[in-house]
Amino acid sequence: MSDGLHLSLTQDSPIPLAAQIHCAPGEVLALVGPSGSGKSTLLRSIAGLYRPKSGQIRCAGEVWFDSARGINMPTAARRVGMVFQNFALFPHLSALDNIAEAMLDYPKAERQERARSWLDRVHLAGLDKRLPRQLSGGQQQRVAVARALAREPKVLLLDEPFSAVDRSTRESLYHELAELRQVLNMPVILVTHDLDEATLLADRMSILNVGKTLQTASPDQLLAAPKSAEVAKLMGMRNVFTGTVVRHEPSHSVIAWGEHKLRVRLHADFEAGTEIFWAMPTAGVLLMPSRSRESETLDNEIPVRIVTMLALGEQYRVTLQVGADRVTMNVPRHIAQRYALAEDQQLSVRLRGETVHLMPIEA
Amino acid sequence: MDWSALKLSLELSFWTMLILLPVGIFLGRHLAWTQFRSKSVVEALLTLPLVLPPTVLGFYLLVAMGARSPIGQAYESVFGQQLSFSFAGLLVASLIFNLPFAIQPMQRAFEAIPQEVREAARCCGLSPWRILGRIELPLAWPGILSALVLTFAHTLGEFGVVLMVGGSIPGETRTIAISIYDRVQAFDNQAAATMSAVLLIISLAAISLSYFATSRLGKRHEHV
DSSP: OOSSEEEEEEEOSSSOEEEEEEEOTTOEEEEEOOTTSSHHHHHHHHHTSSOOSEEEEEETTEEEEETTTTEEOOHHHHOEEEEOTTOOOOTTSOHHHHHHTTOTTSOHHHHHHHHHHHHHHTTOTTOTTOOGGGSOHHHHHHHHHHHHHHTOOSEEEEESTTTTSOHHHHHHHHHHHHHHTTTOOSOEEEEESOHHHHHHHOSEEEEEETTEEEEEEOHHHHHHSOSSHHHHHHTTOOEEEEEEEEEEOSSOEEEEETTEEEEESOOTTSOTTOEEEEEEOGGGEEOSOOOSOGGGSOEEEEEEEEEEEEEETTEEEEEEEETTEEEEEEEEHHHHHHTTOOTTOEEEEEEEGGGOEEEEOOO | OOHHHHHHHHHHHHHHHHHHHHHHHHHHHHHHHOOOTTHHHHHHHHHHHHHSOHHHHHHHHHHHHSTTSHHHHHHHHHHSSOSTTSHHHHHHHHHHHTHHHHHHHHHHHHHTSOHHHHHHHHHTTOOHHHIIIIIIHHHHHHHHHHHHHHHHHHHHHOOHHHHHHHTTOTTTTOOHHHHHHHHHHTTOHHHHHHHHHHHHHHHHHHHHHHHHHHHHHHHHTOOO
């Protein structure tokens, strides 16, 4: 169990925390949650910039923090590489010196040489004499990454590292980080509030709310099987509703949703009659009429009325009224045009029962 | 022209500046980055010499350092001479009335260093002393320089407190500002004019340097 980073922290105030995370070497773990969910506090705790009340932090076999034994290793001794939200470069030092400053373990003569090779690795060769303010946002971010890695850290901490650069720069930085992580053999913790970013870059995501780690799993697993309605909503799922379990068939379950009965993926663990939350990705709502017979699939045909159509880039986000609830689906622009979709239109859609996930209603 | 008074004034200014340099860095840095309950009280007390009439401040200092006060007696028993009406006493008074001039610009300079930058330095593995020498002081130096210049110029021109605490003992406590006053009292306007001009030039140079340093500080902290 000495591999990677283990964290387990609890405290009630000033910031409530109840967090457990583990990140293996070479793995990218994203901490995702709304602002104020405590994700930055966790990161700062790992770096030793924040001292939580109780718990343990271990990394690469070393105990960095243990409240029970009174251990709190100072930041400078922890060997963390941290990329800050606004990069936090030393404004009076050149790009090269910014990186060299993180390599005090090496003799002075060697530092410059090594720093230069780091600049090459982040594609900034030739910019070594520039001051941070003479670099673009993306270039500053690369210097910050190089400085963090030059420390030869035991864990790499990324605190919203893409929020201070524009969209196109962000895209290319994503690629570079994805490339870079092939060669990184330390745990990487990425704090972000951007779900797409987390899905793109992370192997696993830990969903946080009010300082609590609610669920940790791969992005696919989280979307397919969120543990609770809270996780589903934090994962950005729009289609979360309440219903009642009616019965279980050998191949599927049946739930009641308002006046409709839906055939859904088998969830035998809920007894018939139980009130539940159910969630479905927007991709679970289909517009096209079914060609296969209903009995062969878990498709559920439902009459709906279009409430709003929101143009988002190449697709429309369409809101549908079903009884008292509103279902969201995404429709590509050309499909919406072919079907001449319009607000207030009545139509039938199919809800794909195999994408429906049931969750308990907590007491 | 009273050269010994000018020399005394320059010496007083120099020592005041030199002693307040570490004091200002320590206190300014501490006030900039730490929150404590009585912070506003401490800040108010440190600013007090700025608004108090010099004669009032001088009076209290004189009482505190006088031959009958505990401080005055303790000093006399150790050094065998009086604290008030001596250069040492003048220096103590000068240190106290210059506190706001030294601390405030330094505090502002340290406040301008983003917390993230200091944290990044810790994450890079820098020791506290290296962070101070390599990151904090280079970033704060225009503010520190500005504080030193203000202190120097202010000491050079201080009149009220110096007169109250030091009197006008030639070579011991008679500074150039006092000397100018004495010359005017003696209807020697020629000497007073020369010395006033010297003081004006030194002060002007000092303030220009201070403004130059402050504008450099502003530029340094511009982001992107």
